[in-house]
Amino acid sequence: MKRILMLSAAAAVAMSSCSLLDRSVGTNYTLGKQPAAADLTPVGGVNVRRSDMVMTAARVTGLKPDTYYVAHYHVQGAASADPCKSGGAPIMASMIVGKSDSSGYLALNGEVAANVVTAATYFNIHTATGADGTPADAGVACTDVRL
Secondary structure, X not given: OHHHHHHHHHHHHHHHOXXXXXXXXXXXXXXXXXXXXXXXXXXEEEEEEEOOEEEEEEEEEOOOOOOEEEEEEEEOOOOOOOHHHOOOXXXXXXXXXXXXXXXXXXXXXXXXXXXXXXXXXXXXXXEEOOOOOXXXXXXXXXXXXXX
């Protein structure tokens, strides 16, 4: 009988932790093409996990091969109610730089303190001029976010 009670207690603990596991999975966002993408067809998404740090993982295909890209969160701008068209200022502390592979696939991973990006309304990926992450355009892919 004691074994059955112990198994039941273990099962209850495991089930009660499911909500914690769900939060650790994060929120998935789908990236949309922006005008600067021109003839590119970026397809991908962003997974954002939030606790005291915001962990961001972006995966995108359809980009220029062997090209540097920079991504960061932005605050809402005044040009439009649509976050990705609003022209908001970048939150530079959230900058992630990466280089696409020979097929145009890009994987970006970064983290930043949550209090730094609380005002963010969108996540934007730009072509970069090089490894330093200087944006070369207004953005090739974007998604609105709720942090």
